[in-house]
Amino acid sequence: MSKKVILAANWKMNNGPKSASEFISSFMDEYSPVKGTEVVFFPPALSLSAVNNLIVSTTPAGASAASQSIRTADVSGATGIEQSISTGVQNIYWEEKGAFTGELSAQMVKESGAKYVLVGHSERRHVFGETDEECAKKCAAAEAHGLLPMLCVGEKLEEREAGITKDVVLRQLKAGLSMLKDPSTSITAIAYEPVWAIGTGKNATPEDAAEIHQVIRQWLKENFGAHGEQVSILYGGSVKPENARELLDAKDVDGLLVGGASLDVSSWLSICSV
Ligand code: PGA
Secondary structure (H helix, E strand, O other): OOOOEEEEEEOOOOOOHHHHHHHHHHHHHHOOOOOOEEEEEEOOHHHHHHHHHHHHHOOOOOOOHHHHOOOOOHHHOOOOOOOOEEEEEOOOEOOOOOOOOOOOEHHHHHHOOOOEEEEOOHHHHHOOOOOHHHHHHHHHHHHHOOOEEEEEEOOOHHHHHOOOHHHHHHHHHHHHOOOOOOHHHHOOEEEEOOHHHOOOOOOOOHHHHHHHHHHHHHHHHHHHOOHHHHOEEEEEOOOOHHHHHHHHOOOOOOEEEEOHHHOOHHHHHHHHOO
16 A cells, blocks of 8 residues: 555534644644654634644654654645645535635635545535535535545445445546546545445445445546546545554555544544554
């Protein structure tokens, strides 16, 4: 597994600025950066600046003098330096500005120091009714403003039982990335999250994950050539410290997107050190 490993914490609607700051301070007290691994926090947008400020101003306890040079968040404006800890938001709206009460544009999010945006998370699709076309517009808006979209794809239980998992995942992938102008620079990570595994305690087996990750990899290579090999494909759905290693060892699993187990500092630290 030569490409970058991404370990991403999706906090969903948890951790306001105060508890987010407490979490990051405790995390930095213990975390040892690992070369070739990027840790990404997706806090609620309201907590983004608190998280970014702490990431930039604190040195992880386990960072050696050499590894400190890779510690940076996008807010530092640094380019060409490997980032070991970065941030993203959980959603954006595709319009640039205007009368869209409650929404955040890609430009605002970029300006606030985020590097990534989750697009098409299963809760966005199934609780808020987000469509493939809306995901495509969000990915395109992110690209236009220098944010990296992390498109999430995954089948529902009834789709798995009907034997159409691959069709669903490929449809979401194809549609979600269809409006990108330059996928080879704007797509660096995709997340496969089977809906039936999210928050249920029932993770996909490493074999099941590998099967779908290989389908995604194949599609990426067919459509984006050599770049398709470099995209990190994350698995998400009931990842815990106990199953993180075996999932990461599965073929074409290049990272993890973690909800529940990223809300507790010690369980998140264990996942970050597997
Ligand atoms: P979970 O959530 O780890 O709690 O299953 C994963 C996600 O929704 O990204």
